[in-house]
Amino acid sequence: MKKANIKFTLLIVISVLTGILAATSHDLIQNFQISPNPMDRVVHIALSFKEPVNVSVRIVDANESSVKNLFVGDVNRELLLSWNRIGDNGFLVPSGRYEVVVSFQSRYTSTKKTLILR
Numbered sequence: 001m002k003k004a005n006i007k008f009t010l011l012i013v014i015s016v017l018t019g020i021l022a023a024t025s026h027d028l029i030q031n032f033q034i035s036p037n038p039m040d041r042v043v044h045i046a047l048s049f050k051e052p053v054n055v056s057v058r059i060v061d062a063n064e065s066s067v068k069n070l071f072v073g074d075v076n077r078e079l080l081l082s083w084n085r086i087g088d089n090g091f092l093v094p095s096g097r098y099e100v101v102v103s104f105q106s107r108y109t110s111t112k113k114t115l116i117l118r
Helices: 002-026
Strands: 029-035 043-049 053-061 066-075 078-083 096-104 108-116
Touching (some): 029 108, 043 096
Antiparallel strands (some): 043 078, 096 108
């Protein structure tokens, strides 16, 4: 009976610590803005983090296919990017719904939608 209680207590402690670490890590992103939104020719993406972090920023289409890899690397605290509607293939992407996908610490992802009107 005592072994079962110890195992149960350890399981609870591990679960609580995992939840605290996950919440703390996910709270690293402080600001994520896209402007103008909807966009026409250029969109500006502003990101800020509470501490230095490794980040990946990409644009995906409505089918969740990658359209443009904007940035991969370490960010001290702030990152400002612009996207001119040119995809990784070198061509202008058509109007429609897109998402800016920000991945950090190789585990967390934050997304925001943007529309291209023309």
